[in-house]
Amino acid sequence: MALALWLPSMAQATLPASAIQHVLVISIDGMHAVDLRQYVQSHPDSTLASLAADGVEYTNAHSVMPADSFPGLLGIMTGGRPAATGVYYDVSYDRRLASSEAACKAGRLGTTVAFDEAVDGALDARGQRTLKVSRLPRRAGSCKPVYPHDYLRTNTVFEVIRAAGGYTAWIDKHPVYEILRGPSGHGINDLYTPEIGGDYEGEQVKAADHITGSIRHTEHYDAMKAEALLNEIDGWTHDRTRHAPIPTLFGMNMQAVNVAQKLVGYIDATGKPKPGLEQALTHCDSLLGRMVKALRLHHALGTTLIVITAKHGNAPIDRTRLRHIEKSALADAVNAAAPDALAQLTADQGALIWLHRSTDAARVAAALRQAAPRLGIREVLQGPALARLFPAGTHDSRVPDVVVIPHAGVIYGKPGDAKLAEHGGFDDDDTHVGLLLSNPHLSAQTSRLSMPVSTTELAPSMLAALGLAPSRLQAVKEEGTAVLPGIMWPALAAGSH
Numbered sequence: 001m002a003l004a005l006w007l008p009s010m011a012q013a014t015l016p017a018s019a020i021q022h023v024l025v026i027s028i029d030g031m032h033a034v035d036l037r038q039y040v041q042s043h044p045d046s047t048l049a050s051l052a053a054d055g056v057e058y059t060n061a062h063s064v065m066p067a068d069s070f071p072g073l074l075g076i077m078t079g080g081r082p083a084a085t086g087v088y089y090d091v092s093y094d095r096r097l098a099s100s101e102a103a104c105k106a107g108r109l110g111t112t113v114a115f116d117e118a119v120d121g122a123l124d125a126r127g128q129r130t131l132k133v134s135r136l137p138r139r140a141g142s143c144k145p146v147y148p149h150d151y152l153r154t155n156t157v158f159e160v161i162r163a164a165g166g167y168t169a170w171i172d173k174h175p176v177y178e179i180l181r182g183p184s185g186h187g188i189n190d191l192y193t194p195e196i197g198g199d200y201e202g203e204q205v206k207a208a209d210h211i212t213g214s215i216r217h218t219e220h221y222d223a224m225k226a227e228a229l230l231n232e233i234d235g236w237t238h239d240r241t242r243h244a245p246i247p248t249l250f251g252m253n254m255q256a257v258n259v260a261q262k263l264v265g266y267i268d269a270t271g272k273p274k275p276g277l278e279q280a281l282t283h284c285d286s287l288l289g290r291m292v293k294a295l296r297l298h299h300a301l302g303t304t305l306i307v308i309t310a311k312h313g314n315a316p317i318d319r320t321r322l323r324h325i326e327k328s329a330l331a332d333a334v335n336a337a338a339p340d341a342l343a344q345l346t347a348d349q350g351a352l353i354w355l356h357r358s359t360d361a362a363r364v365a366a367a368l369r370q371a372a373p374r375l376g377i378r379e380v381l382q383g384p385a386l387a388r389l390f391p392a393g394t395h396d397s398r399v400p401d402v403v404v405i406p407h408a409g410v411i412y413g414k415p416g417d418a419k420l421a422e423h424g425g426f427d428d429d430d431t432h433v434g435l436l437l438s439n440p441h442l443s444a445q446t447s448r449l450s451m452p453v454s455t456t457e458l459a460p461s462m463l464a465a466l467g468l469a470p471s472r473l474q475a476v477k478e479e480g481t482a483v484l485p486g487i488m489w490p491a492l493a494a495g496s497h
Helices: 002-012 033-042 047-053 069-078 101-105 157-163 175-181 215-233 256-263 275-297 327-337 358-370 384-389 440-445 455-465 474-479 489-494
Strands: 022-028 055-058 091-094 111-114 120-123 129-131 169-171 190-192 249-254 304-309 323-326 342-347 351-355 377-381 402-406 410-413 436-438 447-449
Touching (some): 022 455, 033 055, 047 304, 047 436, 069 157, 091 351, 129 175, 157 175, 157 249, 190 215, 215 249, 256 275, 275 304, 327 342, 327 351, 327 410, 358 402, 384 402, 455 489
Parallel strands (some): 022 249, 169 190, 169 249
Antiparallel strands (some): 091 111, 351 402, 377 402
C-alpha cells in the first residue's frame, strides 16, 4: 500500500523552477584535499583548475567515519552518518537478521552482512550483474531476503528528487550500490554497476590482469563508466538503448586514484604524487573534461552544479609510517580474551568488532589495550566512548561492540599484503578529502573556505540548489545536518550572482 501511494505522488510532482536543473556528482575515490589542491596548482590548464575557478573549494572537508566506500557514499547521498543510516561498512553485522532462510526459520538470528562482490549473482538479460538472493541476509519473521536498499534506514537524495518529479541516474563499482535506490527501492531511474572485482591492489598471489591490480586497467574501467555517463548527458540511458532526459541528479565514482595510491603512492609526506599517481589524477581530469565539454555542447553547463569529492581518502600518505599487521592477530587477541565471542571482525585502516555477547565487550577492549604495542593500536573504543562516536543507542542491532583505532600508517590485512595505503579508518589521511562545487553562477563567489565541513552536508546542499527543502531527508532532520557554508543557496537556485 505504501508503494502504491508513493508512486502516483512521484509521477504528479513537479520540480521547482530552479536555475540549477542538474547536479553531477563525481567521487574520485581516495582523493585527499591535498591531492586536489596540488593538482590544481600544478596544472593551471586542467579541467579541475577550470572548475575551481568557477567554484568553491572546501579545504577542510571530512568524510564520515569509518572512511569506507559504503558509509562514505551514503553520507554524501543521505546527509547521515552510520548511526543514522545503519550502515557501518560494506561488510558488517546485524543481530536481528538471519544468515539464510533455513537459519531464519530455525530462529537463529545474528549474521554477517556482506554487501560487496561476495553477493554477486549472474548476468541479467541486459548484461548487468545481479545479486545472488541466496547470499543475502534474511529478515526475522518473514524470512524474506534483505537487499542493500532494504538495509538502509534513511531515504536518499535520489528518492527525494524522484518524488519531486526528477530523473536520476548513478554509476558505481559493485551491484550492491543499488542501496542508493533507498528504502523505497525506486530512487534511481538508471543504475549502472559494472563489477570491478576484488581488491587486488598489491596482492602478490593474484595476476595483475585483475582490474584493481593495475592502474592502467583501472583507468580503462573508469573510462568505460565515463562513456556511460556521457550517454546520459547526450540524452540517452547509460547503455544508449533508450532516449532519456539529462538526469536531475547523476554521477559516478572513479577508481584509478584509489588504486594508484595503493600501488605507487607518494614521494614524501607532503603529498607529492609519484608518476603513476600523477597519471591517474590526469586521467580522471581528462574524463572530467569530456563531461564538461558534453554539458557545454548541450547548453547544460550553466544549469549544472558539479560536485567533485571522494567517498574516502587513503592512508598513509607518508610511506615511512606504513606498518602491515595481519588481521588474524586481532582476531586471536579477541578470542583469547573471550573464547568464541567474536561474531564479525571487519578490519582495514581500523577495525570494527561485533561480539556474540555484548557483555564480553569490556573484557575484549581491555585485552586489546594490553596488546596495543604489538597490534599497532592507538585507541580502543567501547562503552560511552564508542557511543559518542556512534550514537545509535544501546539497543541498535548493528552498532559494533568495540572499535579499534590504530596508529597512523597501520593496515590490518592478509599475509603478504603489499599495498601502500588503505582506507576504512579514522585518521586525517582517511577522512580529509577533496571537495569542490562548481557552476558559472558561483564565479562571483570564487573562494577557498577553510572552516571544517562534512561531506554529509552535500546532500542537503544538492537539494537546496535544486530548490527543494533539505528537510525532506530523514537523516538531515535526525542529525541536524546543515547545508555547506559560503554559498547563498536561495540565490544560486534563483540564478542570482
